[in-house]
Amino acid sequence: DAKTTQPTSMDCAEGRAANLPCNHSTISGNEYVYWYRQIHSQGPQYIIHGLKNNETNEMASLIITEDRKSSTLILPHATLRDTAVYYCIVRVGGTYKYIFGTGTRLKVLA
Amino acid sequence: NAGVTQTPKFQVLKTGQSMTLQCAQDMNHEYMSWYRQDPGMGLRLIHYSVGAGITDQGEVPNGYNVSRSTTEDFPLRLLSAAPSQTSVYFCASSYLDRDGDTQYFGPGTRLTVL
Numbered sequence: 001d002a003k004t005t006q007p008t009s010m011d012c013a014e015g016r017a018a019n020l021p022c023n024h025s026t027i028s029g030n031e032y033v034y035w036y037r038q039i040h041s042q043g044p045q046y047i048i049h050g051l052k053n054n055e056t057n058e059m060a061s062l063i064i065t066e067d068r069k070s071s072t073l074i075l076p077h078a079t080l081r082d083t084a085v086y087y088c089i090v091r092v093g094g095t096y097k098y099i100f101g102t103g104t105r106l107k108v109l110a
Numbered sequence: 111n112a113g114v115t116q117t118p119k120f121q122v123l124k125t126g127q128s129m130t131l132q133c134a135q136d137m138n139h140e141y142m143s144w145y146r147q148d149p150g151m152g153l154r155l156i157h158y159s160v161g162a163g164i165t166d167q168g169e170v171p172n173g174y175n176v177s178r179s180t181t182e183d184f185p186l187r188l189l190s191a192a193p194s195q196t197s198v199y200f201c202a203s204s205y206l207d208r209d210g211d212t213q214y215f216g217p218g219t220r221l222t223v224l
């Protein structure tokens with residue numbers, strides 16, 4: 001099954017860019033990479049997704065390597081409210097099974 | 111729209127009891143799913159459905175049953191609760207979109223099995 005690998009935790013200074021990496025070396029050619037975050041014990045919240053090209057929305061940017069084996073989520077100006085667990089997720093090829101890893105716990109420091 | 115709603119918010123069961131966790135969405139999403147999250151862990155997929163009458167197993171389906179008789183509802187049944195099923199349960203829904211399906215999550219049900 002496709003799976004992702006993320007660092008366990010990261011710190012980022014408030015106002016600076018937070019760059020969260022993810023490895024997904026077994027991703028299928030037509031499968032998207034998704035990013036969600038979970039604040040405290042709330043339900044996860046969608047951030048962004050992409051296939052091949054880099055993507056940007058009002059929350060973040062997603063950079064996907066050309067070989068698609070890894071990606072980076074960028075929060076351009078992190079705030080204290082961005083402190084959360086960030087999950088990089090892929091879908092198992094040919095199914096609708098989404099595999100969450102253990103995520104990266106991002107702490108934004110004042 | 112209410113989005114994805116889950117009931118109850120909290121539940122305590124004794125070992126061997128059965129119960130149903132309710133999940134409903136009002137966005138006409140084809141896809142619905144159930145996850146469990148154990149303390150300090152990520153989410154693990156239990157069961158999912160791509161439409162009324164269609165369900166399939168996720169990573170950790172044992173001990174749980176689901177059915178999808180309507181687009182809106184996707185209940186999760188615990189047939190005989192065990193302490194290992196103590197967890198937070200999240201329901202999610204999304205469109206089945208060729209450009210990527212964004213899942214919307216409910217607030218969760220916190221279940222304790224004694």
